[in-house]
Amino acid sequence: MTVSYLSGNRRELVRAAMNAPYLSREEEHQLALDWRDNDDQAALDRLSLSHMRLVIAVAAKYRNFGLSMSDLIQEGHIGLLEAASRFEPEREVRFSTYATWWIRASIQDYILRNWSIVRGGTSSTQKALFFNLRRLRAKLSSGTTRVTETELVGKIAQTMGVKVADVATMSARLSGPDTSLNAPMMESDGSSADRQDFLVSDDPLPEEMVGGAIDTERRSLWLESALGVLSERELRIVRERRLSEEGATLEALGHKLGISKERVRQIESRALEKLREALLKVQPDKRAYCG
Incomplete structure (x- = not known):
């Protein structure tokens, strides 16, 4: 195995x-027993190095x-040490068989945390899609018969037993790298602006x-x-008829009262007129609101 892509201590x-x-x-x-029962560091070093x-x-x-x-490799080594701390020698399972799962899990977790600034792979379905989607896409589209993107997504969803929407979402995520909103973009007149300057929001300004x-x-x-100018009965009618989300009917209120x-x-009409007069006394310039 070549090690030219590694540097320094890692190559060693x-x-x-x-x-x-x-x-x-x-x-x-025996090394696993020495480490578990006696905290023998030398045993752990030999077990992990091998x-x-x-x-x-x-x-x-x-x-x-x-x-x-x-x-x-470093993350895989962390998984290896985790496996050593949890390994039970009496189960008669080879350490390599047990450790492989922990090594792979540690590496996959590291990739999911660092591949993108947007957190992904938070569910078992997303994690499976993240690590298998490209391979399945290449395999299913390698035949002589051409398939559309919709058909390909459907086949992948069926193969993995997941929803089509989940496959489509992960495909979109894997289609390109993250792009900074502060990345410069050239406009047609030759001037430069940030990508975020072209994002449109329908929300009102602060x-x-x-x-x-x-x-x-x-x-x-x-x-x-x-409302303080109204009598108790007028106030009740106005509140239940006009100020509640589901206004009471005249018949229902008549039955209650x-x-x-x-x-x-009649009481409601008189109460609204009293309210209008009271409001205009406080804010005479708001006549349009009280018409």
């Missing part, structure tokens, strides 16, 4: 791993994700939002003050 680690002797089942078992070639082999499978091979909140608060206080619905309508 690879050479040491390649030269480390293989362990027999009995040696492996399995570093396994770490390198697993890390090499993930070289195409654009991350440093050196870092992948000053408009603040102004709207202040106006709403003022109108609420204005109305609350004016023990009067006819026509009488409720």
Whole structure:
């Protein structure tokens, strides 16, 4: 195995791993016991060094994700040490079989955390798609029969047993790298602007939002003050008819108050006129709101 893409200490680690002797089942078992029962650091060093070639082999499978091979090996080594701390020798399973899962999990987690600034692979479905989508896409589209993108996405979803929408979303994420909103863009006139300058938002401007909140608060206080001119029955009718999300009917209110619905309508009409007069006394320039 070539190590030209590694540097410094990492290259030395690879050479040491390649030269480390293989362990027999009995040696492996005894080293695992010494580490677990006696915290024998020398036993852990020998056990981990003899399995570093396994770490390198697993890390090499993930070289195409654009991350440093050196870092992948380091993360794999962390997974190897985690496996050593959890390994149970009495189960009669080879350490390499057990450690492979932890090495792969550690490397995959590192890739998901560093491949993009947008967090992905937060579910088992997303993680499976992230690491298998490109391979499946290449495999399913390599035949002589041409397939459309929609058909290809459907085949991948069926093969992996996931939703078509999940495949489409992950395909979009993997289609290109992250782009900074501060990345410069050249306009037609030769001037330069940031990418974020071309993003359009339909939300109101901050000053408009603040102004709207202040106006709403003022109108609420204005109305609350004016409601003080109403009698208890008038206030109840106005609140239930006009100020609740689901306005009560004249008939329902008449039944509650023990009067006819026509009488409720008359009281409501009189109460609204009293409110209008009270509001105009406080804010005479707001006649348009009270018409």
